[in-house]
Amino acid sequence: MAGHLASAALSPIVPEGESTWTYWYYAVALFGAAMTPYEVFFFSSGAVEEKWSPKDVVQSRINVLAGFPLGGLLSRSIAACAAVVLLPRQIGVEPLSQVVLPVAEAAGRIGLVVVLVGILAATFGAALETTLSSGYTLAQYFGWSWGKYRRPVDAARFHVAMVATLLAGLGILATGVDPVLVTELSVVFSAVALPLTYIPILVVANDPEYMGAAVNGRFLNALGTFYLGVILLAAFAAIPFMIVTGAGA
Template structure:
């Protein structure tokens, strides 16, 4: 019993730490500064979506013993699976770039040394962790470290906000009068995509295989999903609330991570700054590990290669080579000096475009009784899953037009 409780507890903590990556941090700060709390509903919708589809993915793994991408290829055929692979892989690679850029920014804020100096060492360190550190230790360590982002929630109370004003913003569901509706819609799509980033379900399902989930673990994986992701969503709302309290009234338009952490510094001083930088470092570094591994998981599962962190590099050479090559490409992209905040925004919009390619196959496989038997989707999972798929499809259709029309949310 104690071992099962420990598994649930650690799973919840790592889900929380892994949910708030550079995309959630940047977009929650941006919308909080620009719209106050008027987009909390988008975060709630995103958390609901990722919970539903992560539960499907975890259930698929626990019952079949096989990762989601493996079954997608078998169930839908190599051509449809290749379309899924192409979209998800490219978006995941772009997300790796954004996460590495986020880690570099944190170190720059802490050290005062230009972020480009740190990009190559960060890439090497990520590769070493992937190669040498065990899966559970990696997930638990960076997940727990990411919980330091909870300092945003503490900072909200020390900032003494006008709670009635924040509540009115939450209930407003609309942009302020001086903000254009298309730009509001653009950021709503980006914020939704930050919660539904494609790599999350692939990493979650592959991690289940790495940890050897079986039917006996269904309650554990469901507890991880239903408690961990919503708690991560609350952390994202706390980031938004800090920005809404300090930056929104001042009319600050967020373009740097330093602006996002400013409210914590104002509320809690140097100690708060140190804690929040530790949390962001752990969250973004952990997300870089997850996205880097996910690129290898996708290719290996599609082509039928041996894969997994538990396998020595010589026994899963193509998997480890793919992960290393992806990290190298990401390092080279970030080393060009691209703005990490702008890169994050772009990755979120293209993530939105790829969402149907990721989640429709998951819904199809989760309904296949040949694989899941009595554990296939029931009426509730299908109702919510289909409703979320409609939202996902709308977000995918409008993402690029909104990006062009609004000049990427300007």
């Protein structure tokens, strides 16, 4: 079974009834999910609040280099479990709750509880990140006092913005809209907006007056420019792919 999964991953075949454009659409969506603009505001603002030093940047790089491969491995594991357990039974994964079905069959109730706790932690953490990022973004744009360590009375508009963002998210869910569809659309538009956050960072990284000795060198600029090309390609392709494929339908 493992050999068959590896062979299918290395030599993918587009099933009948589906188009290659659909797979490109989801490739762009996954790319947008890997580096969403809100994370730029969240981590940069958090770095200011936590008073990061060069040592913290090293730790952050280690987290990225370890976290991204681990996240990719776990994502592929989920897809593999779904292919082995759900696909033979003609079960299509629609809501998030169906993702845990392979774990429930393989590990029983204990494994199911562990996965549910993990999903709760992941979704709760993501909600906190986006809430804080929204507060950071609005407060910094309008020049408000901001900071999670500031009391609400000292940064009232910052805290109100976070509460309003959280309530808006709950209101969207209360309409009964499919949260998975909302997530898919949001990450696609994240890919569209990504150049607006990446290009300023690349410009600042090349400013010797701001960066000092940490300014980008030729090698980092080469990597940054290459990645900028990938970002621009994904940004320009996202909307056409969404229209052509009917949002991956």
